[in-house]
Amino acid sequence: MTKRKAPAESSVEENVYKVFPNDLNSEYTVFGGLVMGLCDRTALIVAERHSGHTCVTAAVDSLNFLSPARAGETLIVKAAVNRSWRSSMEIGVHVAAENSHSGESRHVVSAYLTFVALDERGKPTSVPEVMPRSKTEKRRFEEAQSRRDQRLANRSPG
Template structure:
């Protein structure tokens, strides 16, 4: 392979698409990943979800990212030892320095090929510079109907998150003023 093929393209594309942020990860469930009932530990899956989502956010932003929040994590069905976990992540929406990433998790029986939707999660990441300070992220353009739906829903989740944060702040303020 020539050196030219290994050179990094530093040009910041003005238009970035959801499909360009897509990441897929697979993991085989081993006994060390499971609880005493033989099902995948929730914490192990959460770890994999965070890694997959971070890779998607980094792929889109071209920056190091940190997890800012996990809005939803829905366990729909158990995943057994011997099954394969398939995690699919992509950036749903970009705000200024943050991005919402959706992760869909599937469980596959490697013997039959049967696939089940096992989990969905929404995480927010912030892009940071070498000093750990937030930096702007390029906007994302949804193309398909599904991408457009996720784009719109990401705004609703952000609004709910900010509203909840404000409500907590008000409750704390009332406690200080009325001990």
């Protein structure tokens, strides 16, 4: 039987990545693909912790780059499961750029990623329900349903 799990059981509180010059684009700000990869990898850990299965990225939506990150800064990635359905899970990711000398930080990226848990044969398999506890978790849980409806409506026909 699939048990219910709280977001705190699978969340990543602080995945840190120190930016060096080889992470930059031609504008000398952090290459967006690196940040996207960090989001994907961190969210994957949350999905695998929550489901207990190998997971694949099914969709990425609302990935907004709000501010550039620069060499010498530290990227701090936080991720948590917002809601799950039968085999899929929405993971919310927040990335901040920190000046680790002063402690100042600013919001760089927010994103929602959907992962699907797979069984041993590579087929979608059921995952635990999300049991939101805090007010914020409850709000994220409620809002996730309309995002799912929207992304499934936008899903291109195979």
